[in-house]
Amino acid sequence: MQALITHRTLPTRIFNALSGKAIFSPGAKVHDNVPIPTINSQQLLVKVKTVALNPTDFKHMDALAPPGCILGCDFAGEVVKVGEGAAGKWKVGDRVASVAHGGMYPDEGAFAEYAKVNHDLAWPIPGDISDADATTYGVSAMTAMFALNARLGLPFPGSKENAKPAAGDESTIFIYAGATSAGLFHLQAAKAAGYTVVTTASPRSFELVKKFGADAVFDYRSSTVVEDILAKYPNLTKAVDCFSEGPSSSICAQVLKPKGGTVVLLLPNGESKVPGVQFEMIMLYTVLGRAFQMLAPLGPKFEASQSDREWAARYYSALPEVARLLKPTPTVSLEPGFKGVLDGLEKLRQRKVVGGKQVVQLQS
Ligand SMILES: NC(=O)c1ccc[n+]([C@@H]2O[C@H](COP(=O)([O-])OP(=O)(O)OC[C@H]3O[C@@H](n4cnc5c(N)ncnc54)[C@H](OP(=O)(O)O)[C@@H]3O)[C@@H](O)[C@H]2O)c1
Structure with a gap:
């Protein structure tokens, strides 16, 4: 072939x-x-x-x-x-x-x-x-569901878990770079889980991210982006950084500073310098259930994860239903x-x- x-x-x-x-x-x-x-x-x-x-x-x-x-x-x-x-x-x-x-x-x-x-x-x-x-519905959608469900505990769209009302402050989530392909699925999946969704994007993508579920969008290039978000959403505890380069992860950490919490990263982008805020990086390939090394023999090694593999099978069995809810x-x-x-x-x-x-x- x-x-x-x-x-x-x-x-x-x-x-x-x-x-x-x-x-x-x-x-x-x-x-x-x-x-x-x-x-x-x-x-x-x-x-x-x-x-x-x-x-x-x-x-x-x-x-x-x-x-x-x-x-x-x-x-x-x-x-x-x-x-x-x-x-x-x-x-x-x-x-x-x-x-x-x-x-x-x-x-x-x-x-x-x-x-x-x-x-x-x-x-x-x-x-x-x-x-x-x-x-x-491959890499981008699966990454979104993996970050939100497997790492941050949001329910699968359409699952019975959705019947539970999300409690208090935790019902708002911050998605950095909502206009990325991964971001567009994060916005939708978080919205379908009943969350208020706050995101960042370039002004050229404001309409797009709103169409995909963002309740509020801020320009990530603005020098006051952290203050602007905190003025309206001071209680955030969950974030996904769909860009994970340059200042993006530290902006996420600052946005979670008042309450602390977890930022899921999609690329390695340093350590959190904000007390009470932890970074957790995901690498989607772990859902395939095999150990691997990037840039072998020098790059990072990833162990085989049975639980990530089981999660992936669940994702694929739910996908015909999920694809009805997430465009x-x-x-x-x-x-x-x-x-x-x-x-x-x-x-x-x-x-x-x-x-x-x-x-x-x-x-x-
Ligand atoms: N760890 C994992 O398992 C995993 C999985 C999937 C993706 N990723 C990684 O996540 C990143 C995003 O992937 P993707 O396929 O979703 O991206 P993509 O669709 O290629 O992203 C394009 C978007 O990036 C935004 N963008 C460009 N420059 C930016 C900046 N400086 N800050 C913030 N946003 C910017 C633009 O939106 P605006 O119009 O808003 O500027 C553009 O629409 C990639 O680095 C990818 O390798 C990792």
Whole structure:
């Protein structure tokens, strides 16, 4: 099959990681003779039709991924083979979407003609949802639900837990960078859980974040952003930093200063310097239930987590219902094929993607 395969050497990757540059680009090439993945009894083989692009894809291409790995996380397509342990639930021809740990393995990744997936870490795409929209419920939506539900204890949208009224001050949450793809799902999921949602965005994205559930939005570039938020919301105890770069995490900590609490980060961005406020970083790949190391052999190691893996299976079983309550992020379709993927990753790297997700049709 064809697949987009990483090829950077370790010294180049270290240089890129330290400098934030991407020398010798592109760091991945389309290979024509990649073996079609073999599946075990619990897995599905999927003909990949549509993929969505995430910042993690270019970060893996530039620095994090060893050579010889298939890139890409979010995909939607058609089941072409079913492991015997999954036969009661899935059949050939089903439409399916899922998330792969792209840039980590030679036989698993979304930017390929075929991808394999564990049958309980995938969802059947409802007939009225397009493949493009289905891909947006991958990395971005799952990260939002993982941060809010598994780490901050908010209920799943639509679950019975929602019947409990959220108590007092804790019913307001702060989402930094609500206009990111992850942010748009955080806003919706927190709103669906009954929370008042306070966020930050550029003025260009104020309308967008309101449409996705923000009750109040503040400009993250304003020099008085912390004071402005505290003047109206002095009792915040929960936050998610959907940007997690530069001053964003410290702004979150300041906003939680009066009461203390937890800020979930999506990238490592220092320690909290505010007493009573702790940072907790998540890395979505832990939900896939395998140990891994980024930028091996030098980068951070993550242990396999059985509880995160169980959470992911719950997410996928709830997703047909959750997708009725949380709308997909806006999508922009790029040129079909691997060229569209590489062009889109370059736009993401240059931070030219605003207010939605780039999607690419790989096959019809
Ligand atoms: N740890 C994990 O498991 C995990 C999971 C998902 C994502 N992430 C990481 O989270 C980050 C966001 O990912 P994403 O795919 O959601 O992002 P994205 O959709 O690519 O984000 C684009 C948005 O970023 C906002 N933005 C640009 N510059 C900003 C700044 N200086 N401060 C605040 N917002 C800014 C823009 O909104 P405005 O119009 O408001 O400027 C823009 O719409 C990435 O670094 C990604 O790698 C981590």
